[in-house]
Amino acid sequence: xxxxxIVYHTRGVKTAQLAQAVERGARAALKEADAESEVRVVxxxxxxxxxxxxxxxDALALGTxxxxxYMSGMMKDFLERVFYPCEGKIEGRPWALFVSAGQxxxxxxxxxxRIVTGLRLKKVREPIRALREVTPEILLQCEELxxxxxxxxxxxxx
Ligand SMILES: Cc1cc2nc3c(=O)[nH]c(=O)nc-3n(C[C@H](O)[C@H](O)[C@H](O)COP(=O)(O)O)c2cc1C
Numbered sequence: 001x002x003x004x005x006i007v008y009h010t011r012g013v014k015t016a017q018l019a020q021a022v023e024r025g026a027r028a029a030l031k032e033a034d035a036e037s038e039v040r041v042v043x044x045x046x047x048x049x050x051x052x053x054x055x056x057x058d059a060l061a062l063g064t065x066x067x068x069x070y071m072s073g074m075m076k077d078f079l080e081r082v083f084y085p086c087e088g089k090i091e092g093r094p095w096a097l098f099v100s101a102g103q104x105x106x107x108x109x110x111x112x113x114r115i116v117t118g119l120r121l122k123k124v125r126e127p128i129r130a131l132r133e134v135t136p137e138i139l140l141q142c143e144e145l146x147x148x149x150x151x152x153x154x155x156x157x158x
Contacts, residue, residue: 026142
């Protein structure tokens with residue numbers, strides 16, 4: 001069985017809404033493809049997730065708010081804990097990022113991408129960025145991301 005891992009942090013609600021949409025899209029697409037028994041969808045907060053989760057994941061979706069022009073402190077803590085245990089062991093696995101921000105988001109995106117570059121994962125799409133509010137269009141993008149990752153690893157297309 002394969003695993004899609006969704007790891008996020010929020011101190012409010014918005015990044016959680018994005019994470020829920022990624023999960024929803026993944027589960028719906030797996031059901032549609034009759035592949036629910038082939039992919040496990042795991043959703044964890046940054047504080048709960050560690051290297052063992054990342055090593056066991058066939059695809060990874062990361063979500064963070066932008067705080068002070070950077071990723072959230074909890075996402076940085078998560079990446080600090082997983083980077084060296086996972087470095088060189090997960091190369092080529094598909095990943096994508098979703099960000100919630102008040103007015104910018106680019107600092108969060110740049111900071112996460114710089115670190116993930118060192119893990120040599122395969123980015124499946126440009127980061128999803130929710131600015132100010134979580135719109136239906138953004139939720140749809142998150143659902144599509146979940147579907148892409150889940151079905152992609154189910155059929156071996158990613
Ligand atoms: C301490 C703090 C710092 C923030 N810094 C930024 C920032 O640098 N750029 C930005 O666009 N939004 C910033 N924001 C706004 C949050 O990114 C935004 O409200 C986000 O949607 C919160 O997501 P959440 O509901 O998942 O916590 C900041 C918010 C807080 C609380």
